[in-house]
Amino acid sequence: MARVGVFTCFCGANIADFIDVPQVVEATKKIKGVKVSAEYKYMCSDPGQQMIRDAIIQNRLTSVVVAACSPRMHEKTFRKALSDAGLNPYMLEVANIREHSSWVHQKDKKAATEKASDLIRMAVAKSIANEQLHEISVPVTKRALVIGGGIAGIQAALDIADARIPVTLIERSPSIGGRMAQLDETFPTLDCSQCILTPKMVDVASHPYIELIPYSEVIELDGYVGNYKAKIRKKASYVNFSTCTGCGACTQKCPVKVSNEFNMGIDKRKAIYTPFPQAVPNKPVIDAEHCTMLLKGKCGICAKVCEKGSIDFKMVDEVIEREVGAVVVATGYDLWDPKPYEEYGVGRYKDIITSLEFERMVSASGPTNGLPLRPSDGKVPKNVVFIKCIGSRDEAKGIEYCSKICCMYTAKHAILLHHKVHDSHAYIFYMDIRAAGKGYEEFVKRAQVETAATYLRGRVSKIYKKGDKLIVRGEDAQLGQVVEVVADLVVLATAVIPYKENPPLARLLGISYDKYGYMSEAHPKLRPVETAKAGIFLAGCTQAPKDIPDTVAQASACAAKVCGLFSGDTMKKDPMISTINTENCTGCQNCVTVCPYQAIVTEEIPLGHGSKEMRIVAKINEGVCQGCGSCVAICRSMSINLAGFTDPQIINEIVSI
Amino acid sequence: MEAEVKTTQGAIVSVENPEITAPADWQPVIIGILCNWCSYAGSDLTGTSRIQYPPNIRIIRVPCSSRVDPWFIIKSLQATADGVLISGCHPGDCHYISGNYYARRRFLVTKKLLNFVGYHENRVQFSWVSAAEGPKFAKVVAKVTEDIKKLGPLHRYKKENF
Amino acid sequence: MDYTKQIQEIASKLFAENKIDYFVGCKQNGFDDNQVPFLITDPQDIPKLVFNDKSVFNLTNYLKADHTRRKRVGLVVKGCDSRSLNLLLTESQLKRENVYAIGICCEGVVNEKGEKAQNCIECVMPDAVVFDELLGTPKGRKDYIANVDLKELTEKPLVERADYFSKVFENCIRCNACRHSCPLCYCAKCCIDQETSTLYNGSNTTSSAMHALMTWSLHLAGRCVDCRNCEKACPSHLPLHLLHKQNEKVIFENFQQHLAGMEKDDRGAFYKYSLTDPDDFIL
Amino acid sequence: MITLGLQEKNTFLEAVNKKSGANVLECYQCGKCVSTCPVSGYMDFPPREVMQMIKLGLKEETYMANSMWFCLTCSACSGRCPREIDIPAVMEGIRHLAIEENYHSQDKKVKEITRFHEIFLDMIKRYGRNYELRMMAEFNIRTRNLFKDMHLAPKALLKGKITLGHESTKSAKAIQKMYKLAEKLEKNK
Amino acid sequence: MNKITYFPGCSAHGTSEEFDHTLKLVMKTLDVQMEEIPDWNCCGATSAHVMTENLAIALPMRNLVLAEKLENKTMGIACASCYSRMKVTKKHLDENPNLAKKINSTIIDEGEYHGTIDVKSMLQYCFEEIGLETIKSKVTKSLAGLKVACYYGCLLTRPKDVTHFDSPEYPMSMDLLMEALGAKAVDFDYKTECCGASFSISNTEVVESLSGKILEVAKESGAHVIVVACPLCQSNLDMRQPDIEKHTKTKINIPVMYFTQLMALAFGFPEKELKLPKHIVPVEEALKNIGKIEPEPEKIKKTKKAVEAESEVV
Structure with a gap:
C-alpha cells in the first residue's frame, strides 16, 4: 500500500504570493495514498530537507512528492534527501508549481491554486507507480x-x-x-x-x-x-622496423620512380621510400604497387644494399x-578535384595548379626548392591569380558549404608569393573574405596592404590562353565591370572535402x-x-x-x-534507461532500427522453459542506452519500458487530473 | 476548418456532439506532454520570465517527444482532457539525435486518424519549442487554449469510463 | 483466374521432393462456393486444393502460429499477401528458407455478391512481390487510388463522422477476431491484454473498443496491406478497413508515397523518417 | 537613392519566380554570370544586378531597363551558375511579364530589338517560314534606317546568300490559325 | 539503310543552301536516308520565345507532331537554333503533360503529341549514331595539313540538361570528327562563346563585337578555317567579317565552313559541290593547306619521348 508524503514549498513569496498554499495542503491530504502533507518556507533549505527526512522515517513513506520549483532545478537535492533517509532516491517526484503555476498565473490566484493541486495530484499518482532504481556501473578499459x-x-x-x-x-x-x-x-x-x-x-x-x-x-x-x-x-611494409636504422641506402639505390603524392605529384619518389625527410618513424616502406621485385620478382637491389638485412619481401x-x-x-580531409571546372580549362592548361601544389612549391623543403614555378616552362611567374571557392559554395559543380580555411590560406599564399618573388603581383578573386579568428583579419590586411595583393570581388567565369599567358576573366563587382587579368600562373583554392574513406x-x-x-x-x-x-x-x-x-x-x-x-574504474550511469521484457518480446527488431545509439542488440533465448529451440529477443546494452524512450513508444507488444517514465507512471498522471 | 464556439441557452456546445454541453464558465482541461530537454526547459523559462498564459494546461514531463506513444493521446482525450498539446525539440535539435523525427511521423498520422473518427483537428496539437523559446511556449499555450475553448467540452466516452 | 491445377502440381512436387512440411492453401467449403483456408500435412489432401477468384484469404496469417513458424511451409500468395509476407520476413518472424511462396499475379477476388472486391479494384500491386515461383503474367504496379468509402466519409461533416464512428465502436464486441485474423498481429500477448497495461480497463465499453481499435490500427499504420482478413473475420461487420485506409492515405501522401511491404527490409513508415517530412501541422 | 521597406510584400519577386520556375532568392551575387554573359557590357544592369533588383522588388526599374531584351538566351550563365539558377528563364520571365503588364522601354535599341521580333513573328504568320530579304527590308523601313546593312545586300544577293523569291508553305493557313488561337489563349488567361 | 526525319530550318533554303546541299551528299554517302518533314514551319527562334509564351511552344510543337507521323526513331536538325528550340520545347512538354495537353488541344490541329521522337542535331547524329569509325572508313581524301578551329556556338551543347550532348564548356565531338577526316583540330577557347545570332539583324553592333572576338581568338589559335554546325553562326562569322575587319582595322580573313562541307570534301566530292562561291570570305586559299604537312619540330619530339620515359616505370 502506497504511503506518499507531499511537501509543498512557499519558495519565500514566489509560490505563496500567488498560490493559496494552505488550501493546496488541505486538498492534498484528501488524495488517496497520501499519508503526510506538509508545507515549509524553503523546502530546499537544510531544515526543509530535514523535515522530509524525518517524515520519511516517522511515517514509513514509500514515495515522496515535493511541490516546489522545476525538477530541473532541485530534483538531485531532494533525491539525496530521500536517500539519506533510507528511501530509494528514485521514489521522488517533483510537482513543478513554481515555473508552471505561480509564476505564470500571477493574476489568477484561484486558477493557480487549482492548477497546483492538480499538478500535485498528478505527481502523487505518478510516484505511486515509481519503482526502485539503482545507478548502473559499467567497467572501463583505460586505453x-x-x-x-x-x-x-x-x-x-x-x-x-x-x-x-x-x-x-x-x-x-x-x-x-x-x-x-x-x-x-x-x-x-x-x-x-x-x-x-x-x-x-x-x-x-x-x-x-x-x-x-x-x-x-x-x-x-x-x-x-x-x-x-x-x-x-x-x-606489410616489407621492412623490418626493429632492425632498420633508417640510413636511406635502399631509397637511394632503388631504380623505380613513382609520382610523389606527398609533393602532389610534382616530383618523383622511389618504390621504397620514406614520405618526407622528417618522417616519424623515419623508416622506409616498400610500395607494393610499384616495386618490381614484388610485382615481377626482378630487382631486389634494396635487399642487397641493406647492411642490416632488414628487407623482407615475404612480409604479409x-x-x-x-x-x-x-x-x-x-x-x-582530402581536397576536391577541380576537373569539373571545364570553363577554366582545368586539365588542359598546365599553369593552373591547386593550392596544395602551390603550398608544396613554396615550401623550402619542397620539390622546387621553395620557388613557385610554372609547370609548363619552369619559369618564375610574375602575375599570379588566386581563385577562391573552387568547389566550395558551388552546388552545381562541387559542394554547398564553405571550406572555411581558403580565405586565410589564400591570403597567406599571396604573402608567401611576395616573399619568394619580390616583383610578383597577386590577384585574388573572392566572393566574401571570411577571416573570423584571432589575428585573422589583421593577417588579411597584411596581404592587402603590405603585399599589395589585388582583391577582386567576383567569381571567375573563364580562363583562356593567349600565347603563353592565361587570361582570367571575372567580374569586379565593386566596380561593376568585367575584368581580365593576364596571368602567368593560376592557383585554385580547392574545397576541403572529407577523407574519402570516412563513410x-x-x-x-x-x-x-x-x-x-x-x-x-x-x-x-x-x-x-x-x-x-x-x-x-x-x-x-x-x-x-x-x-x-x-x-x-x-x-x-x-x-x-x-x-x-576514464576518471574512475567504472562509469556511473543514470538508471533511467530502457528495459526489455523478454517474455513478451516478439523479436521484430523495430527497436533496433529506431535506436539512435545502437544500444539494442539481439540475443537468443530458449523458446520455453527447458526448450532446445531458440528465439530471438531484443537486449538493451546498459552502457550505451541514453534513455530517450524511442524504442518504448515504437514497441507494439509493449515489451520495453523506460525506467522513470513507464507507461503506468504516465497513465497515472493522465487519469489523475 | 475553423471552429466557432457555439452556445445554446447560455451553455457551450461540443463541436463533435451537440448533445454535450457545458456551463458558460466552462474551462477546458489541456494535457501538455513536453520533452525534457527543449520544451520542458522552455516552459520553465516562461516561468522564470514571468510570462503569463492561460492556466488550463497540465504538464507531463517525458524525456523525448519520441517517448510519446499515440495511445497516450487517445487515453488523454478519453479520460480527462479536452485537448492535448505535445511539444518537442525543433528538427535537428533533438537531444537524442532523431527522436523528434520519428515522433513527427506518428503525430501526423495520429492527428489525422483522430480527426477522421470524429475529433476536431484542433483537439490535438503539436509544437516545436526550444529551451530558449519561453515567449513562444506562452504563445503556443494561449493559442491552443483559445482553439480548444472554441471546440467546447469533450466527454464523449467519459461517463462510462470512470 | 484459376490456378488450382498448377498449385496442386507444385504442392505435390514440393512434398515429393521433401521441400516442405506443410502446405497452406484453400479448399471448397461443403456445398456452396465459399472457401476456407486449408493446412495440408498429408500429400493425399492435395486434390482438395483450389485457387481461384474466391480464394479471398491472406494465407500468410497461418504462418504466424508457433507450429508453422518453425516448419518449412509452402503457400500461395497474391499481391497483397506477399506484401504481408515481406513484412513478416523483415520483422524476423519467419525465415526465408522455411517458406516456399507460390506468387500469383492476381486478377482480383470477388465478394459474396460475386462482384470484384473493393480492395482489389483499388489494388496497387496485384503481382506477388516476394515468391519462389510466379504464376500468371505480371501486370506491374498501379497508381494509388484513395479508398472510395474513405473519400465519402471524409467529405461528411465532423458531427456526422463522430456519430458514425461512435456507432462503429459501440458495435464492437471485443471478440478480437480482427487481430487473430491479421497476419501482422503476431505478438504473443497483445498490448491490449497485458496486465501491466493500463491501455483499457478490461470492461467492454465503447471507449475501450475505440481505444483498442485505434491503437490496433496505429500499430498497423504503414504495415497494413489491405488484405481485409480482419473485416472478413469480424462478426459485427465493422468497417475496419476505414481506419487502415485512412492511415495508409496519410502515410502515402506525406511520407514519400510509402506503401506497406512493397520492398524487402522496409519495416513500415513509422520505423524510419525523412528530414523533409511535413512540418506544417506543427506550431 | 532607393527607399526600401515600403512594400508590404515583394509580389514582383513572387511573380518572377512563378513565371520562370527559378528561385531568384538563391542568387548570392557572385557575379560569375556577369563575366560569362557576352552582352553584359551592353546591358543597363548586368544579370547579377537584375537578380538583386528583383530581390529588392524594383519592378519598374527592371522592366524599363534594357537588360532582359539584350539577353541572347545563350545559357552560358546558367551553365556556370554555382547555384544553378536558370537565369535565361528569369530574363524570359520578366520579358513576358513586362509585355503582359504593358511596360515599354524607351531605349532605342530595345525598340529595334522588339520591332525585329515582331516583324519576324509576322513573317512566320504570313508565310509559315522565314523570308530573309523581305524581313531585312521591312526591318529597315520600320526602324526608319533605310540603309542599314544595305552594303551587304548586293554581295549577299550575288553570292546567293539571300534569295529573292520566297517559298510560302501550304502550312501558312494552319500557322495563321495557330496565331489566332494562341492570342485567344493569352487573352483568356 | 538508316532512315531519319529531317528538319532543315528556314536557313537551309536560303542563306545556308551549301549546308543543306553538302549534308545531303554526306548522308547519302553514309547510307542515311533523310525524310524531310512535309510542310514544316519555322520554329520561331528566337523571336517567339522572346515575345510570347504559347507560340514559343506551339510553333516547334507542330513540327514535332508532324515529325512523329513519319515514325522514324530520330529527327535530325541542321540548324543549332532550331535544334535548341525543338529540344527545349520537347523537354517542357515531356515534363509537363498538362502543358502538352493544353497547347495540343487549343492551338494545334495536326494531331496528338506523343513525345516518341528523339531530337538530335546533325552533328550529334553523326557523332553518336553513325560513329567516327564509319565516317573514317568513307574518307577517300584525307584533309591532313588543314588546321581547323571547331566552333560549336551556344546552343549545340547548352543547356546541358536540355541537350544531353557533349560538354557545354569544351566540347570535343566536332574536333574528333575533324580529326577522323584527317584535319588537325586546334585548341580553341572560344568554342562555345555566343556569336550574337539573334541580334544578327536588329543589333549588329553586338554581333560584330562578339563575333569579332571569336574570329580573333580563332585566328590566334593558328587555324586555317573555322568549322561550324549552324547557319546563323556561319552567316555572322562570315558575312560580318569584312565589317569587323573595317572596325578593328586588322586583317582576319579566316573562312567559315560547315562541317558537312569538309566531310564532303574528305569523302571525295569535287570542290564545286561545296558551293564555295557562296562564301563571303574566300575559302579556296585555306583549302590549299591540305596535303601540306608541317614537319614535327625536333624539340617537341624530344619532350614527347621524355614524357613517355618518365611515366614509364623503369
Whole structure:
C-alpha cells in the first residue's frame, strides 16, 4: 500500500504570493495514498530537507512528492534527501508549481491554486507507480585508440598520454604528420609548419604511454563505451622496423620512380621510400604497387644494399587486437578535384595548379626548392591569380558549404608569393573574405596592404590562353565591370572535402556521417566532439573543415572527454534507461532500427522453459542506452519500458487530473 | 476548418456532439506532454520570465517527444482532457539525435486518424519549442487554449469510463 | 483466374521432393462456393486444393502460429499477401528458407455478391512481390487510388463522422477476431491484454473498443496491406478497413508515397523518417 | 537613392519566380554570370544586378531597363551558375511579364530589338517560314534606317546568300490559325 | 539503310543552301536516308520565345507532331537554333503533360503529341549514331595539313540538361570528327562563346563585337578555317567579317565552313559541290593547306619521348 508524503514549498513569496498554499495542503491530504502533507518556507533549505527526512522515517513513506520549483532545478537535492533517509532516491517526484503555476498565473490566484493541486495530484499518482532504481556501473578499459596521425590525432594522443592513459595511435600512411606536414608556413603567424609540428611528432614516437602503429588501419570495432575491442590491420611494409636504422641506402639505390603524392605529384619518389625527410618513424616502406621485385620478382637491389638485412619481401599483412575504452577519430580531409571546372580549362592548361601544389612549391623543403614555378616552362611567374571557392559554395559543380580555411590560406599564399618573388603581383578573386579568428583579419590586411595583393570581388567565369599567358576573366563587382587579368600562373583554392574513406570507417565504427561524408557530432552546439555513440569522439576535419588552431583545440577537447570518461574504474550511469521484457518480446527488431545509439542488440533465448529451440529477443546494452524512450513508444507488444517514465507512471498522471 | 464556439441557452456546445454541453464558465482541461530537454526547459523559462498564459494546461514531463506513444493521446482525450498539446525539440535539435523525427511521423498520422473518427483537428496539437523559446511556449499555450475553448467540452466516452 | 491445377502440381512436387512440411492453401467449403483456408500435412489432401477468384484469404496469417513458424511451409500468395509476407520476413518472424511462396499475379477476388472486391479494384500491386515461383503474367504496379468509402466519409461533416464512428465502436464486441485474423498481429500477448497495461480497463465499453481499435490500427499504420482478413473475420461487420485506409492515405501522401511491404527490409513508415517530412501541422 | 521597406510584400519577386520556375532568392551575387554573359557590357544592369533588383522588388526599374531584351538566351550563365539558377528563364520571365503588364522601354535599341521580333513573328504568320530579304527590308523601313546593312545586300544577293523569291508553305493557313488561337489563349488567361 | 526525319530550318533554303546541299551528299554517302518533314514551319527562334509564351511552344510543337507521323526513331536538325528550340520545347512538354495537353488541344490541329521522337542535331547524329569509325572508313581524301578551329556556338551543347550532348564548356565531338577526316583540330577557347545570332539583324553592333572576338581568338589559335554546325553562326562569322575587319582595322580573313562541307570534301566530292562561291570570305586559299604537312619540330619530339620515359616505370 502506497504511503506518499507531499511537501509543498512557499519558495519565500514566489509560490505563496500567488498560490493559496494552505488550501493546496488541505486538498492534498484528501488524495488517496497520501499519508503526510506538509508545507515549509524553503523546502530546499537544510531544515526543509530535514523535515522530509524525518517524515520519511516517522511515517514509513514509500514515495515522496515535493511541490516546489522545476525538477530541473532541485530534483538531485531532494533525491539525496530521500536517500539519506533510507528511501530509494528514485521514489521522488517533483510537482513543478513554481515555473508552471505561480509564476505564470500571477493574476489568477484561484486558477493557480487549482492548477497546483492538480499538478500535485498528478505527481502523487505518478510516484505511486515509481519503482526502485539503482545507478548502473559499467567497467572501463583505460586505453584510448586514436585513428589518424595528423595534427588532430597527434595532439589528442599526446594530451591523453600526458594524463598517463595508454594510447594506441594508428596512421594509414608510413609516417604521422598528415596534411600539416605538407604545409609551408601557417597563418596567421607565418611560423613554419615543420618547425612546430616535428617536435610533436618526435614526442609521439618517444612517449612511454603512446603505442604508435604506422601503416595500419582499423578493420573492426566491437563492444560499447569503456569496453571496445578493435581489430587493426598492420599493412606489410616489407621492412623490418626493429632492425632498420633508417640510413636511406635502399631509397637511394632503388631504380623505380613513382609520382610523389606527398609533393602532389610534382616530383618523383622511389618504390621504397620514406614520405618526407622528417618522417616519424623515419623508416622506409616498400610500395607494393610499384616495386618490381614484388610485382615481377626482378630487382631486389634494396635487399642487397641493406647492411642490416632488414628487407623482407615475404612480409604479409598482420591483424592485431587492442582493447580500448574510448576512440578518437581524426581522419582528416582530402581536397576536391577541380576537373569539373571545364570553363577554366582545368586539365588542359598546365599553369593552373591547386593550392596544395602551390603550398608544396613554396615550401623550402619542397620539390622546387621553395620557388613557385610554372609547370609548363619552369619559369618564375610574375602575375599570379588566386581563385577562391573552387568547389566550395558551388552546388552545381562541387559542394554547398564553405571550406572555411581558403580565405586565410589564400591570403597567406599571396604573402608567401611576395616573399619568394619580390616583383610578383597577386590577384585574388573572392566572393566574401571570411577571416573570423584571432589575428585573422589583421593577417588579411597584411596581404592587402603590405603585399599589395589585388582583391577582386567576383567569381571567375573563364580562363583562356593567349600565347603563353592565361587570361582570367571575372567580374569586379565593386566596380561593376568585367575584368581580365593576364596571368602567368593560376592557383585554385580547392574545397576541403572529407577523407574519402570516412563513410566505410563510420559504418565500421557505428557512428553516423552527413551527406558529404563528414562524421556527425552528437549535438552541433553542445556536444561538438562527441558522437552519438558513447565513447567515440571526433577531432579535426573528420567532423567539418577546420584550421589548425580549431583542430588542435578540438583534439584537446577530445582528450579531456577521454580523461573524464576514464576518471574512475567504472562509469556511473543514470538508471533511467530502457528495459526489455523478454517474455513478451516478439523479436521484430523495430527497436533496433529506431535506436539512435545502437544500444539494442539481439540475443537468443530458449523458446520455453527447458526448450532446445531458440528465439530471438531484443537486449538493451546498459552502457550505451541514453534513455530517450524511442524504442518504448515504437514497441507494439509493449515489451520495453523506460525506467522513470513507464507507461503506468504516465497513465497515472493522465487519469489523475 | 475553423471552429466557432457555439452556445445554446447560455451553455457551450461540443463541436463533435451537440448533445454535450457545458456551463458558460466552462474551462477546458489541456494535457501538455513536453520533452525534457527543449520544451520542458522552455516552459520553465516562461516561468522564470514571468510570462503569463492561460492556466488550463497540465504538464507531463517525458524525456523525448519520441517517448510519446499515440495511445497516450487517445487515453488523454478519453479520460480527462479536452485537448492535448505535445511539444518537442525543433528538427535537428533533438537531444537524442532523431527522436523528434520519428515522433513527427506518428503525430501526423495520429492527428489525422483522430480527426477522421470524429475529433476536431484542433483537439490535438503539436509544437516545436526550444529551451530558449519561453515567449513562444506562452504563445503556443494561449493559442491552443483559445482553439480548444472554441471546440467546447469533450466527454464523449467519459461517463462510462470512470 | 484459376490456378488450382498448377498449385496442386507444385504442392505435390514440393512434398515429393521433401521441400516442405506443410502446405497452406484453400479448399471448397461443403456445398456452396465459399472457401476456407486449408493446412495440408498429408500429400493425399492435395486434390482438395483450389485457387481461384474466391480464394479471398491472406494465407500468410497461418504462418504466424508457433507450429508453422518453425516448419518449412509452402503457400500461395497474391499481391497483397506477399506484401504481408515481406513484412513478416523483415520483422524476423519467419525465415526465408522455411517458406516456399507460390506468387500469383492476381486478377482480383470477388465478394459474396460475386462482384470484384473493393480492395482489389483499388489494388496497387496485384503481382506477388516476394515468391519462389510466379504464376500468371505480371501486370506491374498501379497508381494509388484513395479508398472510395474513405473519400465519402471524409467529405461528411465532423458531427456526422463522430456519430458514425461512435456507432462503429459501440458495435464492437471485443471478440478480437480482427487481430487473430491479421497476419501482422503476431505478438504473443497483445498490448491490449497485458496486465501491466493500463491501455483499457478490461470492461467492454465503447471507449475501450475505440481505444483498442485505434491503437490496433496505429500499430498497423504503414504495415497494413489491405488484405481485409480482419473485416472478413469480424462478426459485427465493422468497417475496419476505414481506419487502415485512412492511415495508409496519410502515410502515402506525406511520407514519400510509402506503401506497406512493397520492398524487402522496409519495416513500415513509422520505423524510419525523412528530414523533409511535413512540418506544417506543427506550431 | 532607393527607399526600401515600403512594400508590404515583394509580389514582383513572387511573380518572377512563378513565371520562370527559378528561385531568384538563391542568387548570392557572385557575379560569375556577369563575366560569362557576352552582352553584359551592353546591358543597363548586368544579370547579377537584375537578380538583386528583383530581390529588392524594383519592378519598374527592371522592366524599363534594357537588360532582359539584350539577353541572347545563350545559357552560358546558367551553365556556370554555382547555384544553378536558370537565369535565361528569369530574363524570359520578366520579358513576358513586362509585355503582359504593358511596360515599354524607351531605349532605342530595345525598340529595334522588339520591332525585329515582331516583324519576324509576322513573317512566320504570313508565310509559315522565314523570308530573309523581305524581313531585312521591312526591318529597315520600320526602324526608319533605310540603309542599314544595305552594303551587304548586293554581295549577299550575288553570292546567293539571300534569295529573292520566297517559298510560302501550304502550312501558312494552319500557322495563321495557330496565331489566332494562341492570342485567344493569352487573352483568356 | 538508316532512315531519319529531317528538319532543315528556314536557313537551309536560303542563306545556308551549301549546308543543306553538302549534308545531303554526306548522308547519302553514309547510307542515311533523310525524310524531310512535309510542310514544316519555322520554329520561331528566337523571336517567339522572346515575345510570347504559347507560340514559343506551339510553333516547334507542330513540327514535332508532324515529325512523329513519319515514325522514324530520330529527327535530325541542321540548324543549332532550331535544334535548341525543338529540344527545349520537347523537354517542357515531356515534363509537363498538362502543358502538352493544353497547347495540343487549343492551338494545334495536326494531331496528338506523343513525345516518341528523339531530337538530335546533325552533328550529334553523326557523332553518336553513325560513329567516327564509319565516317573514317568513307574518307577517300584525307584533309591532313588543314588546321581547323571547331566552333560549336551556344546552343549545340547548352543547356546541358536540355541537350544531353557533349560538354557545354569544351566540347570535343566536332574536333574528333575533324580529326577522323584527317584535319588537325586546334585548341580553341572560344568554342562555345555566343556569336550574337539573334541580334544578327536588329543589333549588329553586338554581333560584330562578339563575333569579332571569336574570329580573333580563332585566328590566334593558328587555324586555317573555322568549322561550324549552324547557319546563323556561319552567316555572322562570315558575312560580318569584312565589317569587323573595317572596325578593328586588322586583317582576319579566316573562312567559315560547315562541317558537312569538309566531310564532303574528305569523302571525295569535287570542290564545286561545296558551293564555295557562296562564301563571303574566300575559302579556296585555306583549302590549299591540305596535303601540306608541317614537319614535327625536333624539340617537341624530344619532350614527347621524355614524357613517355618518365611515366614509364623503369
